[in-house]
Structure formats: C-alpha cells, structure tokens
Amino acid sequence: MHSTAAAVLALGPDIQGTLESMGDVGFWVVVAIIFAECGLLIGFFLPGDSLLFITGLLIASGTIGMNIAAACLILFVAALVGNITGYWIGYKAGPSLFNRPNSRLFRQEYVDKTHAFFEKYGARAIILARFVPIVRTFITATAGIGRMPFGRYLTFSAIGGLLWAIGVTLAGYWLGNIEFVKKNIELILIGIVVVSVLPIVIEFIRHRRERSAA
Numbered sequence: 001m002h003s004t005a006a007a008v009l010a011l012g013p014d015i016q017g018t019l020e021s022m023g024d025v026g027f028w029v030v031v032a033i034i035f036a037e038c039g040l041l042i043g044f045f046l047p048g049d050s051l052l053f054i055t056g057l058l059i060a061s062g063t064i065g066m067n068i069a070a071a072c073l074i075l076f077v078a079a080l081v082g083n084i085t086g087y088w089i090g091y092k093a094g095p096s097l098f099n100r101p102n103s104r105l106f107r108q109e110y111v112d113k114t115h116a117f118f119e120k121y122g123a124r125a126i127i128l129a130r131f132v133p134i135v136r137t138f139i140t141a142t143a144g145i146g147r148m149p150f151g152r153y154l155t156f157s158a159i160g161g162l163l164w165a166i167g168v169t170l171a172g173y174w175l176g177n178i179e180f181v182k183k184n185i186e187l188i189l190i191g192i193v194v195v196s197v198l199p200i201v202i203e204f205i206r207h208r209r210e211r212s213a214a
Contacts, residue, residue: 056172
C-alpha cells in the first residue's frame with residue numbers, strides 16, 4: 001500500500017508528461033493506481049478517468065509499448081479486483097472504518113457523500129460511481145458495510161469496470177492519433193470530467209421526473 005501511494009505522489013501535476021517519461025513502466029504505475037483508487041481508499045484525489053484516457057493515447061502513439069487489447073484487459077482486472085478488495089475491507093472492518101476522525105486525506109464529507117449516493121441509486125450506484133471521482137473510491141467499502149449481496153455487487157462491478165476501464169482507455173486509443181486531440185489534451189481532459197458526471201445528471205433528471213409523475 002505504501003509503494004502504491006508513493007507511485008501516486010510520484011506522478012506530480014503533469015501526469016501525461018510523467019507517464020511519457022516512464023515509458024512502459026508508466027502503464028504499470030497506472031494499473032497500480034487504478035487498483036488503489038477502486039479498492040484501497042487511496043488515490044481518490046487523482047482523476048482516474050484522465051489516467052485511463054492518457055494511457056490509451058500513449059499506447060496509440062507508441063510511447064507505451066503495450067497491446068491495446070492486453071492493456072484493456074489488465075486495467076479491467078485491476079479495477080474489478082480493486083472493487084472486490086474494497087468491498088471486503090468494508091465488509092470486515094464494518095462501521096468503524098467510516099467512523100475514524102478526519103485526516104488530511106480521509107474526510108467524513110467524502111463518506112457522507114458516498115453514502116448518500118449509494119442510498120439514492122442502490123445497486124446502480126456501483127456502475128455510476130465508476131465515473132464519479134471520490135465516490136468510486138469509497139462506494140466499494142460502503143457496499144461491503146451495507147452487506148450488499150456479493151454476487152450482485154460483483155455483477156454490477158464488472159459492468160462498471162467494462163464501461164469505465166475499457167471504454168475510457170479505448171477512447172484515448174482511438175482519439176490519440178488525431179492531431180486536434182494531441183494539441184488540445186488539456187481541453188480533452190476537461191471534457192472527460194464533464195462527461196464523467198453526465199450519468200449522474202441523467203439519473204437526477206430521471207429521478208425528478210419520476211417524483212413529479214408520482
């Protein structure tokens with residue numbers, strides 16, 4: 001866990017530049033971060049969506065010498081195993097995990113936000129949370145604490161992992177050779193953040209309509 005945290009901090013503010021300088025090693029750093037972000041309650045301050053997109057882009061450019069199919073499979077497994085790990089951490093640790101005092105990285109507001117998200121969307125939250133920073137980190141433990149049936153949790157986690165880990169990486173790979181994308185990567189990453197919250201906006205609108213109809 002400490003080595004993963006060190007890898008997270010080593011990326012610094014220029015994530016793309018750092019990964020480019022690492023070459024193939026950078027891919028495995030991303031794998032470690034994706035696993036940690038999805039299961040170990042660390043790395044929630046990093047935009048995993050952007051990491052996946054940049055990884056796909058760097059594979060397309062040849063900076064990372066990894067087959068895209070193999071890369072997507074590995075990232076999917078990292079995200080899924082991370083979710084499974086987070087679930088069992090929550091299941092075994094129980095409420096005491098979320099009752100710890102605030103620290104520099106772990107704040108009660110993150111827990112409250114995640115709990116409310118889970119209560120509102122139920123099992124669908126496992127899929128939607130993949131695209132919401134902070135929430136995707138803590139919702140795994142929340143599901144474990146809430147004793148969500150593991151088989152159901154695993155199914156929704158796998159679906160979310162496919163859409164997120166594979167979908168965002170492929171988006172970076174397919175768009176990576178487009179000149180506009182290369183020259184406007186900052187704008188693209190901002191766009192990813194906007195797209196990431198779209199599922200929540202859609203769910204919010206649908207929920208409002210259902211309440212109005214009722």
